[in-house]
Amino acid sequence: MKTKLQVKDLHLAYGTKKVLKGITMDIPENKIVALIGPSGCGKSTLLRAMNRMHDLSPEVHIMGEILLEGDNIYAPGRDAVDVRRKIGMVFQKPNPFPKSIFDNIAYGLKIAGQHDKQQLQEVVERTLKSSYLWEEVKDDLDKSALSLSGGQQQRMCIARAVAVEPEVLLMDEPCSALDPISTAKIENLMLELKKDYTIVIVTHNMQQAQRVADLTAFMYFGEVIEYAPTEELFGNPQVELTRNYLEGNFG
Amino acid sequence: MQSRRFIDRAIKQLFFLAATLSVLVLLGIFGMLLMNGIKAFEHISLTEFFFSSNWNPAAYGKPSYGIVAMLFSTFLVTFGAMCIAVPLGIGAAAYLAQVAQAKTRLVLKPIIELLAAIPSVVVGFIGIVMVGPFIAKVFGLSNGLTALNGSILLAVMSLPTIITVAEDAIRSVPNSFKEGSYALGANQWTTLTKVILPASYSGIIAAIILGMGRAIGETMTVLMATGNALAMPHGFFDPVRTMTATIAIELGEVPYGTTHYYSLFAVGALLFLISLGINLIAENIAAKYRYKA
Numbered sequence: 001m002k003t004k005l006q007v008k009d010l011h012l013a014y015g016t017k018k019v020l021k022g023i024t025m026d027i028p029e030n031k032i033v034a035l036i037g038p039s040g041c042g043k044s045t046l047l048r049a050m051n052r053m054h055d056l057s058p059e060v061h062i063m064g065e066i067l068l069e070g071d072n073i074y075a076p077g078r079d080a081v082d083v084r085r086k087i088g089m090v091f092q093k094p095n096p097f098p099k100s101i102f103d104n105i106a107y108g109l110k111i112a113g114q115h116d117k118q119q120l121q122e123v124v125e126r127t128l129k130s131s132y133l134w135e136e137v138k139d140d141l142d143k144s145a146l147s148l149s150g151g152q153q154q155r156m157c158i159a160r161a162v163a164v165e166p167e168v169l170l171m172d173e174p175c176s177a178l179d180p181i182s183t184a185k186i187e188n189l190m191l192e193l194k195k196d197y198t199i200v201i202v203t204h205n206m207q208q209a210q211r212v213a214d215l216t217a218f219m220y221f222g223e224v225i226e227y228a229p230t231e232e233l234f235g236n237p238q239v240e241l242t243r244n245y246l247e248g249n250f251g
Numbered sequence: 252m253q254s255r256r257f258i259d260r261a262i263k264q265l266f267f268l269a270a271t272l273s274v275l276v277l278l279g280i281f282g283m284l285l286m287n288g289i290k291a292f293e294h295i296s297l298t299e300f301f302f303s304s305n306w307n308p309a310a311y312g313k314p315s316y317g318i319v320a321m322l323f324s325t326f327l328v329t330f331g332a333m334c335i336a337v338p339l340g341i342g343a344a345a346y347l348a349q350v351a352q353a354k355t356r357l358v359l360k361p362i363i364e365l366l367a368a369i370p371s372v373v374v375g376f377i378g379i380v381m382v383g384p385f386i387a388k389v390f391g392l393s394n395g396l397t398a399l400n401g402s403i404l405l406a407v408m409s410l411p412t413i414i415t416v417a418e419d420a421i422r423s424v425p426n427s428f429k430e431g432s433y434a435l436g437a438n439q440w441t442t443l444t445k446v447i448l449p450a451s452y453s454g455i456i457a458a459i460i461l462g463m464g465r466a467i468g469e470t471m472t473v474l475m476a477t478g479n480a481l482a483m484p485h486g487f488f489d490p491v492r493t494m495t496a497t498i499a500i501e502l503g504e505v506p507y508g509t510t511h512y513y514s515l516f517a518v519g520a521l522l523f524l525i526s527l528g529i530n531l532i533a534e535n536i537a538a539k540y541r542y543k544a
Contacts, residue, residue, distance in 0.1 A: 051434065058352070085436030095427035098450050108435035111445065157431070164435055 004029040004198040005050065005087075005168055010064035012042075012049055014057075019045045021222040022064070027168075027215075032190060032199045034213035034230065036206065038250065042222040043202045044092075047170050050200065051087040052080040068167070085112070088166035092173040094153035096145035096160075101137055104145045104156060108164035123163050131159040131189055151182025158189060162197070169193065171201040175208065187212050206246065210234055218242045281523055288517035291316070294510040300517065304483045306497070308511035316514050318521070320483040324398065324491035325522075328473060331402025331487055332409060332466045337459055339406070340413030341448075344458070347414070348421035349429075349443055360418075367411035371471040378404045378476030392488055396478035399487040404472050409462035416461055420454020421447060453537040460533035464526055470495035494522050 005027040012020035019042045027033050035043040045054075052073060054060040065072045073083045096104050105127055106120045114120060124141065128134040133155045137148070145156055154174060161169060171190070175183040190199055190212050203209050209216050210230055217227040218237075226233060226242045237243045244250060292300070295316045303317025343363070347356050378400050386403075387395030424447050432442040448455065470493075478490025479500065492500075498515050505512045 053430065053433065056430070056433065081436055081438050084434055089430075089434035091427060091430060091434075093427060095425070095431040097428055097431065097446050107432070107445070108437075111435070111437045111441045160431075160435065 001031075002029040003027065004069065005200070006065075006067040006070075007046070007050075008065040008067065010046070010049060010066060011062070012045060012054070013061045015059050019222050020049070023222075023224055025217060025224055025227050027198060027200060029198050030194055030196075031214040032194050032201060032212050034209035034216045035200065035202045035219060036204075036209050036216060037219035037225075038245065039204075041219040043219045044172055046219070047172055047200060047202050048089075050168070050170055051084045051089055053084075053089065055080050085164060086166050087168040087170060088161035088164060089170040090154070090158050090161050090172070090174050093177055094150055094157050096148070096153050096156060098144065098146055100142050101145045101148070101156060102141040105160045105163050108160060112164065127159040127163045128156075130162060130192070131155045132185060133159060149182075151178045151185065154178060154182065154186060155189065158186070158193075162193065166197065168198045168200065171199065173202050173204060176204065183208070206234070218245060220245070281520070284516050284520035284523055287513055288520040289513075291510055291513035291517045295514060300514075306481055308501070308505075308514060314511065316510075318494070318518060320481060321492055321494045321497050321518070322521075324477075324484055325467060325493040325495070327398050327484060327487070328401040328405060328477065328491060328493055329463060329466045331398060332405035333459065333463055335402060335406035336409045336413055336462055336466075340410050340458065340462065341417055341455060343410070343414045344417035344421055344455075345443055345448065348418045349447060350439070363411055363414050366407065369408075371408065371469060372475070374404050374408055375472040375475030378472065383476060390488060394478060394490065396476055396490055397488050398477060398484055398491045401473045401477035401491065401493075402487065404476055405466040405469055408469060408472065409465040412465050413458045413462040416458035417451075417455050420451040420458065423454070424450045456536045457533050460529055464529060467526060467529070468495065468522070470499050474499055494518050498522075 003026045007023050007025045007027075010020055010023040011018070023042075023046055035046060037043050048054055049062060050066055050073075054062060062074060065074060067073070068083070068086060072078065073087075097107065099107070102120075102124055105124045109120060109123060125134065125138075128137065133152060136152060137143075137156075140147075145153065148156060154177075158169075158174070175186055178186070187208065190201070193199060194214075201209075201213065213230045215227065216230045216233045218225045218233065218239075218241075220241060226237060226239045228238070233242065234246060237246060300316055300318060302319060303315060304319035304323075305315040305317045306320060308314045308316055347359060347363075351359065379396070382403055383395030383397075383400045385395065386392065386397065386400055428446050428450055429442055432446045437445070473491075473493045474496040477492065477496070479492040479496060480490035481492055482489075484491045498519055501511070502515050505515065
């Protein structure tokens with residue numbers, strides 16, 4: 001099993017508040033890894049560290065390494081823009097740009113210098129098909145993406161992230177704002193996408209982690225308490241804390 | 252219980268009164284301009300007023316009342332001002348809202364707002380003694396008091412309005428747009444120009460229009476700094492006299508109740524209509540492009 005993303009002794013602080021305290025974990029290629037844990041345990045923070053989203057917040061300090069196929073994304077001189085092109089992200093709340101559906105999906109390609117109309121059209125169609133949205137929107141590509149329902153918006157955001165063909169896809173509670181049917185669609189989509197991508201997902205939903213994730217990491221107060229294949233972690237947790245959490249004793 | 256309800260109702264009425272009062276004042280002003288202005292057309296033909304560029308109401312024997320020259324002057328100076336103020340203003344707003352560190356912003360913002368506090372007569376003064384001569388020197392003119400001079404000064408005067416309103420608009424763009432753009436591998440410049448500015452389009456248009464309103468209505472500065480020549484200007488290097496300046500210069504000396512007197516009201520009414528039109532257009536654009544958050 002090839003390792004795609006390697007987190008090595010990662011520390012992160014907001015100002016003086018330590019949020020991540022030495023995270024080390026390997027994320028294998030073409031797998032879905034779920035990060036679970038109580039609110040405030042640092043799972044979203046860890047996810048956002050994986051594509052240098054924290055660069056936007058000057059008060060965040062990071063120590064340690066995250067290796068993408070062996071290359072540290074935090075190495076001095078490494079371009080954050082280049083990192084994010086390889087490691088895409090889907091956010092908790094669907095965030096379509098106030099543009100047409102077509103322009104939303106073509107955005108990532110256009111800013112990367114792709115302006116060939118034919119090519120763009122092809123990618124838009126392919127990614128919308130791969131996110132099972134094509135049939136629903138193929139006649140409305142010129143309409144504002146804001147006119148889509150929440151679930152459609154989120155699938156469009158996934159299509160948009162996929163359109164730039166990243167290597168890793170980070171998803172921060174992508175279904176928390178959606179109804180069960182939309183959630184099911186996105187979970188199926190994730191299982192489909194893992195053939196081509198490595199996916200890391202933050203979720204509050206234990207069932208979701210069990211349905212989609214190959215591996216699950218349980219985090220608590222900025223540390224990874226247990227990281228194991230999903231079935232093992234849920235079926236036979238090795239650490240007392242994990243068992244307590246999964247049994248619903250806190251969190 | 253009874254008294255509380257009474258106070259409730261009284262306060263509601265009070266606010267209603269305040270709101271109606273401002274509407275009444277507005278209507279009153281326009282009505283006054285219109286009533287007086289209309290009397291001018293007992294002696295001036297509409298054709299002359301709107302299509303002649305010859306304004307000489309005090310001429311002995313055959314006075315003329317064409318407003319084309321001053322109308323064009325007003326547009327020329329305003330257009331020039333916007334050409335300078337819009338790129339500068341939006342650039343500054345984008346910088347303040349998206350690029351500047353919190354500390355820098357905390358220093359810059361009040362200073363920019365202070366710019367609005369400079370009395371227009373002081374700006375006009377600066378135009379006469381500094382900007383005007385500078386223009387004359389740079390472009391080799393005999394006289395620097397030109398439309399360009401007015402444009403530069405009005406640009407400075409409308410900058411605070413444009414920057415403040417545009418910055419609010421840019422700042423109100425949800426952070427999630429920015430993150431979404433960065434996550435797709437966009438850099439700061441692309442994110443700003445392709446996502447954030449388009450998303451704040453309506454607010455930026457509103458900012459421009461408000462700045463324009465400021466420039467069109469400004470009187471003292473253009474009166475002092477643009478040379479006040481009544482002739483039709485041929486470009487930015489000619490001295491001009493705007494509609495506002497004409498009213499300000501002539502209304503004080505014109506005999507009450509004469510055609511000249513009423514014609515100045517007609518100019519005022521037209522100025523009012525132009526401002527109103529600009530504001531309505533702005534409202535329209537803003538409403539059309541307003542997006543759901």
